[in-house]
Amino acid sequence: MTEVCTAIVAGGGIAGPVTAMALQRAGIAATVYEAYHDTADGIGAMLSIAPNGRAALDVLDAAHVLYDIGTPMSAMVLRSWTGKVLAELGTPPGLPDQQLVQRAELYRALYDEAAARGIAVVHGKRLVSLADNGSAVTARFADGTEATADILVGADGIRSTTRTLIDAGAPAPRYGGLLNFGALVPGAAESTRGAMHMVFGKRAFCGYLVYDDGLGGWFVNLPRSEPMTLAEQRAVPNDEWLARLRSAFAGDRTLAPDLIGRTDPDDLLVVGPVEDLPTVPTWHRGRVVLVGDAAHATSPSSGQGASLAMESAVQLARCLRDLPPQRAFATYERLRRPRVERIIAAGARTNSNKAAGPVARVIRDLVMPVAMRSLAKPEKLAWQFAYQIDWAATAA
Ligand SMILES: Cc1cc2nc3c(=O)[nH]c(=O)nc-3n(C[C@H](O)[C@H](O)[C@H](O)COP(=O)(O)OP(=O)(O)OC[C@H]3O[C@@H](n4cnc5c(N)ncnc54)[C@H](O)[C@@H]3O)c2cc1C
Structure with a gap:
């Protein structure tokens, strides 16, 4: 009691x-x-x-x-900047999808x-x-x-x-070496059918999905070695940030350049530094x-x-x-x-x-496809996803 x-x-x-x-x-x-x-x-x-x-x-x-x-988000599809699928991670068996x-x-x-x-x-x-x-x-x-x-x-x-x-x-x-941005873009291409695509781009990271009604959602983690506060980030005009994001994804062969390219500056969310x-x-x-x-x-x-x-x-x-x-x-x-x-x-x-630099990125792009084959499996996420608290049991 x-x-x-x-x-x-x-x-x-x-x-x-x-x-x-x-x-x-x-x-x-x-x-x-x-x-x-x-x-x-x-x-x-x-x-x-x-x-x-x-x-x-x-x-x-x-x-x-x-x-x-x-x-519902039924899967995460990890891709390299070339569009190559590195891994597809579904929900571990027996668990509900992420929301x-x-x-x-x-x-x-x-x-x-x-x-x-x-x-x-x-x-x-x-x-x-x-x-x-x-x-x-x-x-x-x-x-x-x-x-x-x-x-x-x-x-x-x-x-x-x-x-x-x-x-x-x-x-x-602690600053994680990345700045965070995001937006919702109407009228995107084909639905990603509940899958979130996570792209290790050449110069930045992007996550995106397209809802069944054509609304596209994306977020970008832009590497930057010097920390920047949210206020400093917001002092930069949105169209300037969008120009930087477009150039970060130029040449990447995924949906990211299209979604970012069609984003209206007024819709850009400047979210702040990635921290933990x-x-x-x-x-x-x-x-x-x-x-x-x-x-x-x-x-x-x-x-x-x-x-x-x-x-x-x-x-x-x-x-x-x-x-x-x-x-x-x-x-x-x-x-x-x-x-x-x-x-x-x-x-x-x-x-x-x-946040890999140019050299680390080359190594990452070589190592990741091999590593993903053994590491990126739904059951490897089970220790995070299947955790449950037994409310009925007495805490001692
Ligand atoms: C860009 C981004 C993306 C994320 N994506 C995910 C994700 O996909 N999945 C996920 O699980 N997590 C994600 N997170 C993390 C998640 O948002 C946080 O872990 C979560 O919000 C923590 O909840 P919280 O209530 O502890 O803190 P918060 O949600 O930050 O709430 C803290 C509240 O306290 C109030 N407050 C602050 N100071 C005081 C004060 N002195 N007195 C009274 N009130 C005060 C604030 O106004 C706020 O309302 C993300 C975070 C960010 C920044």
């Missing part, structure tokens, strides 16, 4: 609402405090939710949100689901400091207001304030704990950040259901850290292939 009755969840992205729903299932009343005034203000990009993320939502009877807004969602729609759908369950999501509340007196935590927000609860969960993303409040020396995000957090030493202190990207941000290359956030939310709630806070947080960290750090490391390895 839980000792914790109330929780503050700082951050209303993906981990925030899912944590609040999971805590509710564990008998803990949570309120979500989100910094922005609206859900998913100006946030773009496609996300794939893997079967393990869906399984976490299933524990909460919330997986339907994915099906309400998502499109492709728009980030803003996922935020909105999770927010609606939490609200329908009576969970309050309060907007315009940016956590700036906290006070933990050993039996309760008080959060202070930028607007001068406060909230108090038995525990505080920091679900405030890769640039988490909570992370630095519990550990002033906490690491900052290889390891966060402190996941909890006193009555405060981290979840989602605040604790374990993996680069987008893993396609797992949102799914891991959902898993961690459920595991944290299960531990708090069965154990007093200190033991619950320690057990949660012990159950989660090896898995999330393994996935973060795998994502970082993919980044280095995407």
Whole structure:
């Protein structure tokens, strides 16, 4: 039986609402405090939710949100810049397909689901400091207001304030050598029939798919050795970025040049630098704990950040259901850290292939077709995709 009755969840992205729903299932009343005034203000990009993320939502009877807004992604086709198929990765047998969602729609759908369950999501509340007196935590927000609860969960993303409040020396995000862009383009060629094509281009990496209605979606990871903040990236006009992206894919023999070439500058999403957090030493202190990207941000290359956030939310709630806070947080960290750090490391390895320089690229193009024959098999993804949390089992 839980000792914790109330929780503050700082951050209303993906981990925030899912944590609040999971805590509710564990008998803990949570309120979500989100910094922005609206859900998913100006946030773009496609996300794939893997079967393990869906399984976490299933524990909460919330997986339907994915099906309400998502499109199934049945395969990933890896290609070289020549168009040659390096590997085709279907969903491992016995598991549901990944679901492709728009980030803003996922935020909105999770927010609606939490609200329908009576969970309050309060907007315009940016956590700036906290006070933990050993039996309760008080959060202070930028607007001068406060909230108090038995525990505080920091679900405030890769640039988490909570992370630095519990550990002033906490690491900052690490730049992965790539800048991220994306767009939706109407009137594209033939449907890719649920397959996402991932192209190791000559000078940049591109993922694309074409929906059955002809809408094409693409993202590009453009190598750049010097880091650039999102604000710096957005200070460059969109048509200038598009010109650079077109020249990066000039001569590649895939659909990428066509999709990028037909993108209107107004539709270009400048998403920001590719970043991760290889390891966060402190996941909890006193009555405060981290979840989602605040604790374990993996680069987008893993396609797992949102799914891991959902898993961690459920595991944290299960531990708090069965154990007093200190033991619950320690057990949660012990159950989660090896898995999330393994996935973060795998994502970082993919980044280095995407950011290969001219010499490394030649080696990559020679080695990859051979390596892919043995490595790129659906069953090799099973350890990531088939993971499930046994909610009924007691956490110990
Ligand atoms: C370009 C890109 C593509 C990606 N693709 C995929 C993918 O295909 N599949 C996948 O699984 N993952 C993907 N990811 C990763 C995924 O988006 C993250 O792992 C996921 O959003 C983490 O959820 P979160 O709730 O922890 O953080 P976030 O979604 O970042 O939410 C954090 C929330 O906290 C709020 N906040 C911040 N500071 C404060 C504060 N001080 N007080 C209160 N609120 C605050 C923010 O406004 C935000 O709403 C991608 C990421 C990027 C950048």
